[in-house]
Amino acid sequence: MSAPPRTHESPAPVDEPGPLTVPSSREAAGAWVDVVLPCLDEAGALAAVIAGLPSRCRAVVVDNGSNDGSAELAAGLGATVVREPRRGYGAAVHAGLLASTAELVAVCDADGSVDLADVARLAEPVVDGRWDLTVARRRPAPGAWPAHARLANRALALGLRARTGLVLADLGPLRVARREGLLALRLADRRSGYPLETVLRAHAAGWRIGQLDVAYAPRVGRSKVTGTLRGTVQAARDMSRLLGETR
Incomplete structure (x- = not known):
C-alpha cells in the first residue's frame, strides 16, 4: 500500500534543528515498527515499557528535558534516544518521527499506562490496507483516567x-x-494539540481512520498533562483552538 496522499492545506515548511540522537544497540533496519515514546521524567516506568515491546519493534525514546536519568536508562535498555530540548508533546513526537526509520510508526505514552504488546494489533489494519491510521480507545482500569480528563475527552x-x-x-x-x-x-x-491535529489532517487528506480498544492502566509516577486539572485545561485549550480553525 502506498503512503496516504498529502493534505491540500499543509503549512509552509519550517526550518527546525534536527534532534540529537543516541544510536540504539538494536539494528534499526530490522525494525518493523518504530515506537515513539515521548518522555519527561519517566524513569520509573521505562524498564517495563521497553520490555513490553513486541518483536521487531524498536523503542525511540524522546527525552523532553528529564531530570531523573530517563535518557540514560532508556539507552542502557537498548532504545534509540532522541533529545528534544523544546518542551511540548508535539515537539517530542515530531522529533521521534524524524529519527524513526521503520515503515510504520507507533506513538505511545511512556508512562506504563498502555501495554506495548498492543502495538502489533493496532498495526495490523494499517499493514493489510484496511486503515491508514489506527487510534486506540482507552478501556480504563479503576482510577486510571481522572474524571476531569474523561469529561474533556468526551467534549x-x-x-x-x-x-x-x-x-x-x-x-x-x-x-x-x-x-x-x-x-x-x-x-x-x-x-x-498534536494528537488532534493528526486526526484532523489525516481526515482532510482522505485517510481511513479506525479505532481499537486497549486496556488503560494507572500511569507510573506523576502525570504532567491530563492527570492534572491544569494540564487538562491547557490540553483542552490547545485542541479547542485546532477545532476552531477547522472548516
Missing part, C-alpha cells in the same frame, strides 16, 4: 464529530500509521 470527541463528521470515542494514548504518510501531513502543533 473533544463531540466537537470533532460536529466539525468533521468523524466518529471517534477517544484520541487515545497510542496511534499507528505509516511514517511517510505522517510526514506528508506536515503537522505543525508542538504542544498538546
Whole structure:
C-alpha cells in the first residue's frame, strides 16, 4: 500500500534543528515498527515499557528535558534516544518521527499506562490496507483516567464529530500509521494539540481512520498533562483552538 496522499492545506515548511540522537544497540533496519515514546521524567516506568515491546519493534525514546536519568536508562535498555530540548508533546513526537526509520510508526505514552504488546494489533489494519491510521480507545482500569480528563475527552470527541463528521470515542494514548504518510501531513502543533491535529489532517487528506480498544492502566509516577486539572485545561485549550480553525 502506498503512503496516504498529502493534505491540500499543509503549512509552509519550517526550518527546525534536527534532534540529537543516541544510536540504539538494536539494528534499526530490522525494525518493523518504530515506537515513539515521548518522555519527561519517566524513569520509573521505562524498564517495563521497553520490555513490553513486541518483536521487531524498536523503542525511540524522546527525552523532553528529564531530570531523573530517563535518557540514560532508556539507552542502557537498548532504545534509540532522541533529545528534544523544546518542551511540548508535539515537539517530542515530531522529533521521534524524524529519527524513526521503520515503515510504520507507533506513538505511545511512556508512562506504563498502555501495554506495548498492543502495538502489533493496532498495526495490523494499517499493514493489510484496511486503515491508514489506527487510534486506540482507552478501556480504563479503576482510577486510571481522572474524571476531569474523561469529561474533556468526551467534549473533544463531540466537537470533532460536529466539525468533521468523524466518529471517534477517544484520541487515545497510542496511534499507528505509516511514517511517510505522517510526514506528508506536515503537522505543525508542538504542544498538546498534536494528537488532534493528526486526526484532523489525516481526515482532510482522505485517510481511513479506525479505532481499537486497549486496556488503560494507572500511569507510573506523576502525570504532567491530563492527570492534572491544569494540564487538562491547557490540553483542552490547545485542541479547542485546532477545532476552531477547522472548516
